[in-house]
Amino acid sequence: MDALREWWRRLLGTLTRRRHDQDIEAEMQAHLELAAEEGRRRGLSSEQAERAARLQVGGLSQAMEAMRDQRGLPWLDELSRDIRHALRSLRRTPLFTAIALLTLGLGIGANTAIFSIVNAVILRPLPYSNPGRLMNLTAEFSAVGRTEDTLSIPEYLEFRRMNQSFQTLGAYTTGADVYTTGEVNLLAGDRPLRARSISVDRQLLDAIGVQPAQGRLFNDQEISFETRGLAAPVAILSHELWQAAFGGQPLVGGSVKIDGRPHEIVGIMPPATDLMDNRTEVWLPLGFHREIGRNRSMHVLHIAGRLKDGVTEDSAQAELNALLENWGERAGVSGHVPKSHPERTAEHTLRLRPMHAAVVGTAGRSVWILQVAVGLVLLIGCANLANLLIARTESRRREFAVRTALGAGRTRLMRQTLTEALILSVGGGMLGIWLAAAAVHAIVLAYPTSVPRISGISIDVSVLLFALAISVVTGVLFGLAPIAQKQTNDLMTALKQGGERSNSSGGRHHVRSLLVVAEVAMAVMLVVGAGLLIRTVYNLNSVNTGFDRSRLVTFSITLPEPYDPDTRAPAYQRLVDKLRAAPGIQNAAIMSGLPPDRRPTPANTAIENYTNADGRPIELIDYYQAVIGDYFATMGIPLVAGRAFEPGDSSSSGRFVVVNETLANRIWKGQNPIGQRIRPALGVFGFANGPWHTVIGVAKDVKQGGVENQTGSEVYVSLDQIGLAPPTMNVVLRTTLTPATLSQSLQRLVSEVDPAVPIVRLRDMDSVFAESIRRPRLLTTLLGGFACLALLLATIGTYGVLSYIVAERRHDIGVRIALGAGRSSVFAMVMKQGMQLTVAGVVVGVIGALGLNQLIASMLFGVEPTDATTVAAVSATITLAAAIACWLPAWRASRLDPMVLLKHD
């Protein structure tokens, strides 16, 4: 207790300096005088008395020091003294301080920015109760390379019935299906809006455990897989939409027109409620047509559920595997059932995944790669700063010698250096946090959909702690460099005979040389990685998508209630005619799916005179494309056999389809596909299956499931012939005009057909394409930026060290020149030293790169992780950069005037 009191007073003593120095000094001065007086009383002279007093009671300055130690907390006092001294000495060398702060700011800032992404995307748990229990169930069509795909409704209901592992299992649909675009038209007052939607069943809401902030959730009657066409007219709004569009007015029980139909608003969700990073604004009940509800091959549902307590992921997967062995028997069905080992294109299997992994997907790996890359950049920066600090310490040798003579211990001096380093790194860290906040803001603005969960990104407590931690670690790392240098030098000196060697010994530069080699190696690793990714993006970009991407503009429109399939088709037809007649537009067409990235619409299709491996006259077709107008000409898809649809076809009595090469080769290999007949499964569009259609043409393959995946089989049907159309279609125009110029006239044309329908997602085909590869593009852009930064820093570092070595050895060089060495040989000598370090670094870097590249192997396309061309090109580039960095110091060395040098030293 008393000790605590003492400690408290001592803390106060440090902070407030109670009992000032003068006060204490006065007291002790009085003591001295009393002692001196005693001496005088005993007969000594004044002088002798004072001297005797001092000898007896001790010196004033030592006593003062003892008092100061008692008054304050010595370690705190020393620390504040160190800090003040460090600040002063940093102020005296503003250039060094500025460079250090800038380097650290950039390095720590980049690391903090990437970590905030890691934090928001990967580390942050999902915003549901006990999110670790949530799992997604997906289908996998390995033959067409589709994973994380949807299930059919019968499968879902069967799994729900048969499984024992899940407490609740629910279903949902979002956009990019044939039926929905994931958006709905919403009328807020008289303002038409486009809102992001999701359709769910009651079980899904129960599984994620969400409770409405107002009103209620959907009840079982409102969910149906047997509707006559549309879902129940109820909806739940998100908190954000309710505030933004409806001003937070009471809305529960009221009616809002959604897609032209009045929906009753039964509830409002709590703030920030979402599923699978969909940015949902409107929650709708699931409702599927009877035809689809019974169709095994129409995969339309995403499934997610909550495991029962005590059930592990592994046991749930094991149960699923067991079910897959004989799904058909267990469920009592036959036909298109999931299998444990799918063999043919038509077959699929099912997989369980934790919901967190499903949301993050492959983005997780990309983000970690970025974190490693940016960590390497920081290490390179540290190496540069370590070199700078060593140089600085060397230049302060005299100051340190004086201080050592005055009694400063070696640890004290080391602490001084470390304090300077930490002040720099913490200062740089604060600058870095500020830069990171700006960078994060910019990334979210520029790439809002490229990274999942990025909307939740922020510089929060864990990010700040991370920034602080790496600031401290960075400071310690490069602060210890001068100490390491000194230890190494001492060791080297001790090992050799005798004491100090001359300045020209290479031994003084061990640590610095090592740092340069390390820097170059890390830069090589980064640049090779970036190079591989750049080639990947280039390859992705150059993939032949099968159609002519240039001068194509596209948008999508939805014709909701009160349109029927048979009133829509004429409306779309009218639109196509208007568009073709419009000035500036060469050709126009309308289709259901937008390449190059569409979800497959696998459907069993009857084929005449054909039996598949199971002996049945059907085959699973991967993609169906419904078109209106001159689709092939507009898109620039060549036909390899037969002909495309013609206007005269709608009036003829025959029914025609076009197939793609993959389908023709699969079904009619060696035969002529023209004239063969199939029965297209029009159920994929929600229509009744049609009669036999004749194949009139074979089109060149078009990329459907992403540019890096194989093409699947595709059937084109003409809606002009069928006379029906689904609600949402994509419009494509061949034109030399830009989307911006066209926007107004297009809206006008569409309004002539129907004034209430807005144009959505108007853009040119190149940006559609760019968006389909936006993830690799973002990763490559960032990684490329970091690689450039690393290269720059390593070059600067090499230049710095070599300059310093030249400066240190100038005496030696001067002697050489005076003794007759040519300037070119001096140049060569310095260059050789620099290039030796560089080559060592490149070799280490290449080895490291070959290992590290395995990490990014899964993201590469069209290039191997051990690609020799890339490695060679990078090595050459870095060697060249280093050569440039070495050139200036070498040139300066060759230009030294020996007379000037020798005179000065």
Next chain:
Amino acid sequence: MEPEYSIGMSNRDNRKADILQGTLDVMVLQMLNALGPLHGYAVAARLEQISSGALRLNMGTLYPSLMRLEQRGFIRGDWDVTENNRKARFYAITAAGRRQLTRQKDEWDRTVSIMRAVLREQD
């Protein structure tokens, strides 16, 4: 010639210093308790006298001790004038100080009697 105990203190020798500090603190408290408020020099002078010259305190030991006792609340110091009209800082023991002194005295008695008993054994 009797051995001299000059209780000097090195700033670095912490553990030994603690024991010496504790002993000195008790002696100072005892002085102030027995003789009333004294200034620093007087305390040192009295201690030297009582120990017949064995205890010679230098300022670097005495004054930190006084400051420590003051920080712990066992004594209180105020500036005042001596009989020779000199300004000096006088220290007086507090109630808490008296309690501490009693505690320490008891502890010392116990220590001494234990040591006596143990060391006697060796004879």
